[in-house]
Every structure is written in C-alpha cells, then in structure tokens.
Amino acid sequence: MMATKMARRRIFETAKKSTVMAEGRAVSRARLILPVLVAGLLSGCAMLPAAGPTAGAFVGDVDETAVQWRNGYLLVPVNNNVLAYQHEEPRPSFRGLASLSLPADTGIGVGDVVQVTLFEAGVGGLFSSLNAGGQxxxxxxxxxQQVARDGSITIPYAGRIRVAGSTTATVEKRVVAALKDRAIEPQAVVSVAEGNSTAVTVTGDAIGGMSVPIPTSGLKILQLIARAGGPKTSIFETAVSLTRGGRTVQMPFSELVNDPNEDVYVRPGDVVLLTRQPRTYVALGATGRSAQLPLQGYEMSLAEALAQVGGLNPNLANPMGVFVLRREPGSEMLARYEGQAFQRVTPGDPAAASLSGDIPVIYRFNMREPSGLLYAQDFKIHSGDMLYVATAPFVPVKQVFDAFRGVVSPVLSTANTAATVSEKLD
Structure with missing residues (x-):
C-alpha cells in the first residue's frame, strides 16, 4: 500500500516538473517572439488597411495655414477670404429663351380642328329650320372641320374661307362678310376644338411623352409637365430642358420648382425634355459611410453634406483633415494666389502651360477649431465634388496593436493553460 502511494507521488511530481518546464519554455519563447512581432508589425504599418491618404500626405511639412502648390494640385486652407471669393455654380435660365408674359395669339394653324356656328336674325333664312311643333x-x-394644308375651311354658301394664321375673331368677320348678301343679318362664332398646330412636345426618360395643345389662356412649363403626368424620378435627380429655335437650355427640375421666375410660357413647336441627371458628390474616407450622393439643390453646404454621410467617424477620422476636391479655373486661381502659391513666369514656360484650363484644387478644413465648423456651414458643395476625410494619426498604431493582440493571444493562452495544470497537480 505504501509502495503504491509513493509510486503515485513520483508520477505526480514528474508530471508537475514537465508542466513547469513546458510553461517556462512557452514564456521564454514568448519573450523572444514578442519583440520580433512588435518590430515587424511597426515596420509594416504602410501595409495595413487604410481609408486613403493621411492629412500629412496632402499638407506636407510646411505651414498648414499657407496656400501651396503641391505635386500638381493647389492646396487651399479655407478661411473667410476663401469664402468671400467662392462663387456659385453657373445657373442656367429659361428667361433667355422664353417670357413670363402671355405670348401673342398665333392664330389658327394648319391641322387645327375648327368649330363654326352660324346665326341669322330671323326664321326663314339659309340656316333656319322648323321642328315638328312648328317652332x-x-x-x-x-x-x-380640320384646317386643310391650303389653310382654309368650307362654309356653306360662302365657299372656301382662309383661316390659317388668323385669329378666331378675324375668321368670324370673314364668314359674316361672305354671307352678308345671302343670309338674314348673319353672325358667326368660330372656336378651335383641337389646337393641333399649337401643340408642344414633352418627352424624356423621366416622364411619359406626349403632345399637349396650348390653350388660349397659355401654358407654362410646370403646367405642361403636370398635364403629361409629372416626372417619374425624384426632383433632385431630374433635369428639364427647353428647346426653342435651335437653342436649348437645361436646368435641374428642383430649380424650376423653387424659382417661379423660371416657370415661363411655352410656344408652339417647343420641345421640353425631362431626363434623370442627378447632381452628385462623392464622400470617401473616414466618414459615416462612403457613397455617391445627390445634392439637395444648388445651396447645399459642406456641413449638410457631412450630415448626409453620417458625419465624421469618431473611431477613425482626423478632424483636422477634412478636404473637398474640385477643379477650378486655373486663370482665376493664378490671379488670386499669385505671390503665395504661384510665381510669375514667362508665357512660354511649361509651368504656365500647366495652369491653363481647369486645375485640381483641394480645400482643407480644420474641424477641430470652432471656425472650421462655421466655414463648413458657408462653404458650398458643387456637383462633381469629392469630400474626403483623412484617418487620424493614431489609427495605424491602433491597427498594429490589434494585430499584435491577435498574434500574441495564442501564446499567452498556452502559458495560462500550463499554469492551470500545474496548480491542479499541486
């Protein structure tokens, strides 16, 4: 019995020594491996996933408040001077083509359907009749009658009467003059039943196409669109164009709705086109979401654009690195920032050629300062802009330690297991 107990104790002591040795080896390996892992991960920060370039990649090692020309783009920190110079996108207007006044009556046209009613002063004339009761x-x-290609209609006892190009009042006088010697004090009432010659066409992929006759009271663009059923797409994604006399003007449908002065009268032969053409901007980087989003009209600010994407990501964003990328006229930027970001050169210099046309401009906002929030309220986003938010400087380090924790956890788990077994053997 005593021999059996001694044998068991020797087995337990042997197992305990093996466990302690395994624990020691695991800890020793961890001590050797961890510095290597940390060094390797820190040296590989550039290989870690990122939302895009850092704020430092945009700004460089110069004064962050200075306007500078860098690697083919102009970096402009936004302040009150920049806001004072900013201009709105060019706004097209229908008033260069059409008018807010009721157009002049163009008269009856070929293809119109005309209704004529004739009257006489007494019974017994050409157009008199008796019913069964003697009344x-x-x-x-x-x-x-439809107006023929020769522009005339037929009136009994008067023959062919020309009506094309004339108003209904003028046609009435012509009919009365033609019947004066045949009827008893004749009178005539002429009206247009179908104004086919005055029709205006509305079509496009954002509306059901149709031809709408223009009534005598006139027809405005919004009335025309309403008669055709209205746009099928959101007003912020719909563009409306008016073509007249070989000229075409296009504007967002939202602008037409918001500005009564753009709701002009249409004329015969006009073509109104409604198409889906959203005005958008792109949001990338450390925002609430990355997406292409529609502009809510012409007056959308940077603050509204940030709100539309969920603001800055609190876990990733660098509030000092909020950028708006846009193309601006090079001549305007050169005139504004000559002596700061640009130096005058001879016309033949290659540097001068690089500033011809539109150039890339990056506007920078420091949202850590209260002034940056105010600037964001007043800075207008244009169609085609890119909104980019850089990641914070600590994000790569955080990613390193997250990766470090994932690698080291199995090693530490092994050591903890060995310690637990040792305690149980005791």
Missing part, C-alpha cells in the same frame, strides 16, 4: 331655329352648328 323655328335661326342657327346651325357646322360639323367640326
């Missing part, structure tokens, strides 16, 4: 009528409504 008489001194008027007659002629069947509707």
């Amino acid at each position: 008489g009528s001194s008027s007659v409504a002629l069947p509707p």
Whole structure:
C-alpha cells in the first residue's frame, strides 16, 4: 500500500516538473517572439488597411495655414477670404429663351380642328329650320372641320374661307362678310376644338411623352409637365430642358420648382425634355459611410453634406483633415494666389502651360477649431465634388496593436493553460 502511494507521488511530481518546464519554455519563447512581432508589425504599418491618404500626405511639412502648390494640385486652407471669393455654380435660365408674359395669339394653324356656328336674325333664312311643333331655329352648328394644308375651311354658301394664321375673331368677320348678301343679318362664332398646330412636345426618360395643345389662356412649363403626368424620378435627380429655335437650355427640375421666375410660357413647336441627371458628390474616407450622393439643390453646404454621410467617424477620422476636391479655373486661381502659391513666369514656360484650363484644387478644413465648423456651414458643395476625410494619426498604431493582440493571444493562452495544470497537480 505504501509502495503504491509513493509510486503515485513520483508520477505526480514528474508530471508537475514537465508542466513547469513546458510553461517556462512557452514564456521564454514568448519573450523572444514578442519583440520580433512588435518590430515587424511597426515596420509594416504602410501595409495595413487604410481609408486613403493621411492629412500629412496632402499638407506636407510646411505651414498648414499657407496656400501651396503641391505635386500638381493647389492646396487651399479655407478661411473667410476663401469664402468671400467662392462663387456659385453657373445657373442656367429659361428667361433667355422664353417670357413670363402671355405670348401673342398665333392664330389658327394648319391641322387645327375648327368649330363654326352660324346665326341669322330671323326664321326663314339659309340656316333656319322648323321642328315638328312648328317652332323655328335661326342657327346651325357646322360639323367640326380640320384646317386643310391650303389653310382654309368650307362654309356653306360662302365657299372656301382662309383661316390659317388668323385669329378666331378675324375668321368670324370673314364668314359674316361672305354671307352678308345671302343670309338674314348673319353672325358667326368660330372656336378651335383641337389646337393641333399649337401643340408642344414633352418627352424624356423621366416622364411619359406626349403632345399637349396650348390653350388660349397659355401654358407654362410646370403646367405642361403636370398635364403629361409629372416626372417619374425624384426632383433632385431630374433635369428639364427647353428647346426653342435651335437653342436649348437645361436646368435641374428642383430649380424650376423653387424659382417661379423660371416657370415661363411655352410656344408652339417647343420641345421640353425631362431626363434623370442627378447632381452628385462623392464622400470617401473616414466618414459615416462612403457613397455617391445627390445634392439637395444648388445651396447645399459642406456641413449638410457631412450630415448626409453620417458625419465624421469618431473611431477613425482626423478632424483636422477634412478636404473637398474640385477643379477650378486655373486663370482665376493664378490671379488670386499669385505671390503665395504661384510665381510669375514667362508665357512660354511649361509651368504656365500647366495652369491653363481647369486645375485640381483641394480645400482643407480644420474641424477641430470652432471656425472650421462655421466655414463648413458657408462653404458650398458643387456637383462633381469629392469630400474626403483623412484617418487620424493614431489609427495605424491602433491597427498594429490589434494585430499584435491577435498574434500574441495564442501564446499567452498556452502559458495560462500550463499554469492551470500545474496548480491542479499541486
């Protein structure tokens, strides 16, 4: 019995020594491996995932408040002077083509359907009739007639009467003059039943196409679009264009709705086109989400654009690195920042050629300062802009330690297991 107990104790002591040795080897390996892992991960920061360039990559090692020309783009820190110079996107206007006043009556046209009613002063004339009760009528409504290609219609006992290009009042006088010697004090009432010659066409992929006759009271663009069923797409994604006399003007549908002065009268032969053409900007980097989003009209600020993407990502964003990328006229930027970011050169210098046309401009905002928030409220986003938010400087270090924790955890887990076994053997 005593021998058995001694044998068991020797087995336990042997197992305990083996466990302690395994624990020591694990800890020793961890001590050797961890410095190597840390050094390797820190040296590989550039290989870690990132949302894009850092703020330092944009700014460089110069005064952050200075306007500078860097690697083919102009970096402009936003301040009150920049806001004072900013201009809105060019706004097209229909008033260069059409008018807010009711157009003049163009008269009856070829293809119109005309209704004529004739009256006489007494019973017994050309257009009089008696019913079964002996009651008489001194008027007659002629069947509707379509104006022929020669621009005329037929009136009984008067023959062909030219009506094209004339108003209904003028045609009435012509009919009365033609019947004066045949009817008893004749009178005529002429109206246009179908104004086919005055039709205006509305079409496009954002609306059901149709041809709409223009009534005598006139027809404005919004009335025309409403009669055609209205746009099928969101007003912020719809563009409306008016073509007249070989000229075309296009504007966002939202602008037409918001500005009554753009709701002009249409004329015969006009073509109104509604197409889906969203005005968008792109948001990338450490924002709430990266996406291409529509501009809510012309007056959308940077603050509204940031709100639309969920603001700055609190875990990743560098509030000192908020940028708006845009192309601006090179001549305007040169005139504004000559002596700061640009130096005058001879016209033949290659540097001068690089500033012709539009050039890339990057506007920078420091959202850590209260002034940066105020500037964001007043800075206008244009269609085609890119909003980019750089990641904070600590993010690569955080990624290193996250990766370090993932690698080291198995080693430490092994050591903890060995320690637990040793305690149980005791």
